[in-house]
Structures are given as structure tokens and as C-alpha cells.
Amino acid sequence: MAAPTTGARMVAPLTWRVARLVERRVETPSAQTLVLDVPGWPGHEPGQHLDIRLTAADGYQAARSYSLAGPAEGERIAVTVQRVPDGEVSPYLTDTYAEGDPVEVRGPVGGWFVWRTDETAPVLLVAGGSGVVPLMAMVRARRAAGSRAPFRLIYSVRTPDDVIYADELRRRTREDQGLDVAYVYTRAAPEGWRGEPHRIGLADVNTHGWPPDLEPLCYVCGPTGFVETVADLLVGLGHPTRRVKTERFGPTG
Amino acid sequence: MGIVSPGFQGRPRTAEPALPPGQYLTEDFPVLSAGPTPRVPLDTWEFVLTTETGAEYRWSWDELMGLPQETPHVDIHCVTRWSKLGTDWQGVSLDTLLDGVDTTARYALAHSYGGYTTNLPLDDLRGGRAWVVHTYEGGPLPAEHGGPARLLVPHLYFWKSAKWVRGVRLFVDDQPGFWETAGYHDYGDPWREQRYQGD
Numbered sequence: 001m002a003a004p005t006t007g008a009r010m011v012a013p014l015t016w017r018v019a020r021l022v023e024r025r026v027e028t029p030s031a032q033t034l035v036l037d038v039p040g041w042p043g044h045e046p047g048q049h050l051d052i053r054l055t056a057a058d059g060y061q062a063a064r065s066y067s068l069a070g071p072a073e074g075e076r077i078a079v080t081v082q083r084v085p086d087g088e089v090s091p092y093l094t095d096t097y098a099e100g101d102p103v104e105v106r107g108p109v110g111g112w113f114v115w116r117t118d119e120t121a122p123v124l125l126v127a128g129g130s131g132v133v134p135l136m137a138m139v140r141a142r143r144a145a146g147s148r149a150p151f152r153l154i155y156s157v158r159t160p161d162d163v164i165y166a167d168e169l170r171r172r173t174r175e176d177q178g179l180d181v182a183y184v185y186t187r188a189a190p191e192g193w194r195g196e197p198h199r200i201g202l203a204d205v206n207t208h209g210w211p212p213d214l215e216p217l218c219y220v221c222g223p224t225g226f227v228e229t230v231a232d233l234l235v236g237l238g239h240p241t242r243r244v245k246t247e248r249f250g251p252t253g
Numbered sequence: 254m255g256i257v258s259p260g261f262q263g264r265p266r267t268a269e270p271a272l273p274p275g276q277y278l279t280e281d282f283p284v285l286s287a288g289p290t291p292r293v294p295l296d297t298w299e300f301v302l303t304t305e306t307g308a309e310y311r312w313s314w315d316e317l318m319g320l321p322q323e324t325p326h327v328d329i330h331c332v333t334r335w336s337k338l339g340t341d342w343q344g345v346s347l348d349t350l351l352d353g354v355d356t357t358a359r360y361a362l363a364h365s366y367g368g369y370t371t372n373l374p375l376d377d378l379r380g381g382r383a384w385v386v387h388t389y390e391g392g393p394l395p396a397e398h399g400g401p402a403r404l405l406v407p408h409l410y411f412w413k414s415a416k417w418v419r420g421v422r423l424f425v426d427d428q429p430g431f432w433e434t435a436g437y438h439d440y441g442d443p444w445r446e447q448r449y450q451g452d
Binding site: 113242245 | 254255257258259264275277283284285286287289290291333367431432434435436451
């Protein structure tokens with residue numbers, strides 16, 4: 001079996017750049033978007049991530065990977081950080097990190113879990129929790145590029161309060177032609193939502209996804225169990241494994 | 254030392270054991286894969302070693318189980334920065350599989366059910382440092398961790414330990430694999446923090 005092919009090989013060393021916080025947006029009680037100014041940022045594809053490195057006064061360093069939340073605007077990039085209560089990096093970024101403060105970033109990284117704006121095939125995005133971040137980057141890049149590729153997003157969250165980018169998703173569903181968004185609530189559903197809270201299953205993927213004969217590109221991002229479930233469902237429905245790209249969260253801080 | 258981020262202290266770190274730079278400890282066993290988990294029935298599973306001249310050496314599941322078994326007790330290090338100490342495995346050393354294989358190749362490309370590939374210098378598969386493992390912590394290796402069998406090369410970042418391994422091809426020249434083509438390092442030494450191309 002041939003190896004999956006990817007784009008051109010990156011050979012330039014990835015350098016650490018100094019990024020400064022220019023804006024913070026509260027998305028949910030536990031998720032925030034940080035807009036960073038990164039002089040020299042080389043640009044990126046939707047779906048790619050970067051590493052953020054923190055250095056303490058005594059020289060101790062900790063780094064973690066975060067998905068880029070949208071296309072770069074010049075040297076401005078955005079990441080959305082889900083606060084991990086016992087984490088080492090995310091609580092600093094959500095609670096302490098202040099406007100103008102420096103962190104170091106390195107990227108973009110990853111050439112597989114990306115959607116390129118010249119693709120015309122239908123796209124299915126399936127997000128679990130903060131797994132929506134790299135998928136939102138694709139939704140935003142689609143809009144920015146004027147792409148007409150048909151997009152469907154299935155977004156699984158605990159409760160309506162946990163929906164990241166809620167207002168923008170409402171607006172884009174109205175304004176961006178060819179974008180549909182369906183929600184799956186696992187703990188509590190909003191009034192008027194049809195069905196009971198449940199974990200994502202075959203009916204959700206079958207109802208809100210694309211049939212395999214349309215040859216969609218599928219991107220699944222979320223916690224490991226979620227991604228395993230959805231990827232298995234898609235393969236079971238007949239989607240070729242090579243068109244099902246996944247990104248799983250491990251425990252991160 | 255990097256640019257100090259004001260107010261960042263990090264975790265208390267007096268009790269930390271020696272980890273490769275940039276790694277943190279996890280008790281959990283995270284999963285990192287590029288696609289769906291392949292399910293490979295044991296009665297059709299095989300491991301194929303192909304030399305640079307095209308000669309093939311094949312092992313069925315039963316034949317693999319019939320070879321001398323080893324029980325590596327090793328630390329593993331993922332490029333996404335988690336490390337896990339003292340993991341227990343059982344499998345067959347690549348030394349055993351390479352014994353009697355006629356080759357002058359210097360590079361290996363491991364390939365997997367599902368299409369994944371990763372490259373290593375052949376020398377890194379020798380010398381008691383690499384195994385095809387089928388058992389983790391006393392039980393069959395779960396599919397999401399690469400079962401029925403995966404490569405185990407603990408001295409390199411864990412993406413080199415190809416899950417669902419199906420074979421190894423030997424080459425005279427280095428052939429980048431899946432993640433390496435996507436920007437990750439060709440060698441991947443955790444102690445030298447070789448995460449991405451150019452590190």
C-alpha cells in the first residue's frame with residue numbers, strides 16, 4: 001500500500017519567534033482566543049498548529065502545541081486555548097498572560113491535517129469540544145478565499161454554553177453559502193433542539209455528513225475516544241480511510 | 254534561555270526525573286494518529302522484510318510468535334511532549350528478524366497497515382534497540398495503540414515506532430516517511446530535541 005502523499009517538503013528550520021498578545025476574546029467560561037502579533041510569521045494553511053513556549057525567570061521552559069484558529073492577517077495570528085484546570089501552560093495563557101507580554105512561538109507545523117482552499121470536493125468537519133479550533137480555521141479560510149466547496153460541520157459539545165465561536169458560527173451559517181452546521185449535545189441541549197443529549201453516533205454522522213459516493217474530505221478533531229468513534233463510523237459508512245484525516249488530543253497543559 | 258514570560262513559573266520541578274528536554278511526564282497513554290484505526294485480523298496479518306534487491310522475508314502471526322520473545326522495559330517519548338516511563342512490552346527483536354538477511358542497505362522504511370510510513374537508519378533497528386511488539390503491560394496491544402503489532406524503537410520519538418506495522422523495506426538511500434514529509438525530523442532523537450526538519 002502506498003504511503004499517503006503530502007505537499008512539498010519543508011526544509012527550512014523552524015525558528016522561535018517572539019509573539020505578543022494584542023487581544024483576548026472570551027469564547028466560553030473555559031476557552032479564550034488569543035490574538036498574537038508575530039513579526040516575521042511566514043503564513044500557514046488552515047489546520048496547522050504552532051508550538052507556544054513559556055520561559056520562567058529561572059530559565060525553566062514549557063511548550064505545548066495549539067491549533068491556529070484562522071488564516072493569518074499579516075503578522076497577526078489567533079489561537080484558541082481551552083483551560084486545563086491542572087495544566088501548566090493553558091492556565092497561564094488564560095489567567096496571567098497580559099497584553100503586550102511576550103511568549104515564543106514556532107510554526108506553522110503539520111502538513112497533513114490541512115485543507116487547501118483550492119480543493120473543490122465537499123468537506124465534512126467533525127469536532128469534539130475544542131477540536132473545533134482547527135476546523136474553524138478551515139471554515140474561516142473558506143470564507144476568506146471565496147471558496148464554494150460545500151462544507152458541513154458537526155460539532156459535539158457538552159452544553160450550549162460550551163460552543164466556541166457560537167455567534168460567528170450562527171452568522172456564517174446565514175451568510176456563507178454552502179456551509180451547514182449541526183450540533184450534538186452530550187449533557188444538555190438548548191430549548192427547541194430536537195432529540196435528547198447523547199454522544200455522537202451513526203445517525204448523527206449519517207444525517208449531517210456526506211454520503212461516500214460524493215467523495216468528501218473528512219476531518220475529525222477532538223478527544224481520542226471521540227475521534228476513534230467518528231473515524232470508525234465514517235469508515236463503516238464506506239469512506240476510504242485515506243480521505244478521513246484525524247487529529248486527537250492527548251492530555252495537554 | 255528564551256524570552257521570559259512575566260509571571261510564568263511552571264510546575265514545581267524538584268521531584269522530576271530526568272526527561273529529555275521539553276518533555277513532561279504522563280501516566281496516561283495518549284493516542285496520536287493521522288487517520289482511522291486499522292483493524293487487522295491475525296489470520297491475514299504478516300510482517301514482510303524487503304531488502305534493497307527486492308528479496309522478501311515473511312512471517313505470519315504464528316511464525317512471529319514462534320520466534321524468541323523479549324520483554325523490553327523502556328521509557329517512551331512522544332514528539333507532542335509527553336513521556337511515559339517504565340513501559341512493559343513483549344515482542345521479537347529486529348536483530349532476530351534481520352539475522353541471516355543479506356543486505357548492505359543503510360536505511361529502513363517501516364510501513365503499516367493503513368499506509369503510514371516512517372524512516373530510520375538501519376543501524377537504529379539493530380543492537381537490541383528495536384522490536385516488533387504485540388503485548389503491552391501483559392495484554393494484547395490494543396488497536397488504537399497499534400495492535401496487533403507495532404514497531405518499538407524507544408530511543409527515538411515515538412512516531413518512529415510505527416503502529417500496525419506490516420513490514421520494513423531496506424534502502425541504500427534515506428526515504429522520508431509520512432510525518433517526515435509533513436515537516437518532522439528525519440531522525441528524531443528526543444535527547445537532542447529533533448522534532449522538526451532542520452532541528
